[in-house]
Amino acid sequence: MSYLGMAALELTLLGLLSGVAGTLIVLRRRSFFAVALSHATFPGGVVFALAGWNLLLGQALFAGVLVLAMTLLSRVPGQGRQVASGVVLAFGFALGTLLSSLNPGLGIPVEALLVGSPLAIGWADIAATASVLVLATALCWIFARRILFQTFDPRGFTAAGFRTWPVELVVVAVIAAGVVVAMPAVGAILGIAVLIGPAAAAQLLAPRLQWIPVISALLGVAGGLLGLWASRAFDLAAGGSIGLAMSALYLLALLGRRIAVSRRAGVPGADPLTARELA
Numbered sequence: 001m002s003y004l005g006m007a008a009l010e011l012t013l014l015g016l017l018s019g020v021a022g023t024l025i026v027l028r029r030r031s032f033f034a035v036a037l038s039h040a041t042f043p044g045g046v047v048f049a050l051a052g053w054n055l056l057l058g059q060a061l062f063a064g065v066l067v068l069a070m071t072l073l074s075r076v077p078g079q080g081r082q083v084a085s086g087v088v089l090a091f092g093f094a095l096g097t098l099l100s101s102l103n104p105g106l107g108i109p110v111e112a113l114l115v116g117s118p119l120a121i122g123w124a125d126i127a128a129t130a131s132v133l134v135l136a137t138a139l140c141w142i143f144a145r146r147i148l149f150q151t152f153d154p155r156g157f158t159a160a161g162f163r164t165w166p167v168e169l170v171v172v173a174v175i176a177a178g179v180v181v182a183m184p185a186v187g188a189i190l191g192i193a194v195l196i197g198p199a200a201a202a203q204l205l206a207p208r209l210q211w212i213p214v215i216s217a218l219l220g221v222a223g224g225l226l227g228l229w230a231s232r233a234f235d236l237a238a239g240g241s242i243g244l245a246m247s248a249l250y251l252l253a254l255l256g257r258r259i260a261v262s263r264r265a266g267v268p269g270a271d272p273l274t275a276r277e278l279a
Contacts, residue, residue: 004232006122006126007118007119010125012224014181015219015222017178018196019214020174021195022216026196027151028151028171034196036089037085038183038189040093041179041180041183042093042097043096044061045059055184056124060176062092063179070088073088116188118239125181143170149162179195187239194224194242198218202216204257223242223245224245
């Protein structure tokens with residue numbers, strides 16, 4: 001398979017993953033957490049690059065450490081999840097920048113860790129993304145009812161006698177794995193656009209809650225392939241082109257949503273809120 005075909009396959013898998021990980025990020029309002037995680041895993045890639053080991057493995061291991069650090073910091077009195085994410089983001093990104101500056105002969109461009117390179121994707125990257133997609137889908141299918149219950153009614157979830165930590169562990173694991181496998185293709189900075197952009201657009205367009213993952217997956221695949229085509233047709237940076245494509249899809253969804261709401265508001269007796277928004 002050509003390098004372009006492999007890039008298209010990887011972006012298709014990431015688009016499908018946005019229907020799983022991206023939906024969790026958007027519905028549970030973990031966007032800043034995902035951004036912090038993607039940026040802060042930068043040092044793991046640098047350290048493993050220096051050791052001559054697999055960068056993806058280094059970022060995955062460092063992601064686990066960072067999730068633990070965020071969890072501990074969020075429990076400090078007077079602090080919260082957003083504060084913990086901000087501290088970890090600043091620490092991780094600063095450490096990665098420091099390590100890379102101290103080792104100019106890193107052997108790989110630092111930009112490859114930050115913005116990725118879909119045209120340099122290998123079979124190992126594709127296999128990792130496919131594995132995460134299958135496992136994430138299976139976990140979300142098994143825990144679907146509890147995840148939805150805990151997401152929309154956390155107090156009722158606790159009152160019903162359910163434990164929060166198993167659901168939280170599944171959600172964090174899916175998000176972290178999705179963020180890590182997106183990095184080789186679109187990097188630490190643009191990886192979040194591939195996961196969050198389609199899900200955020202799907203939330204605007206979906207008539208019902210259960211349609212969000214499906215629409216997100218479709219938009220994720222379409223945006224990834226559209227960005228890849230634009231990068232080849234107009235000789236643009238692939239990662240940046242894909243990120244812009246995802247942003248354009250969200251803006252179009254937002255515009256369509258605004259038009260639909262305006263039309264409903266002009267109809268006598270029409271309810272401007274859909275069943276999904278009431279949920």
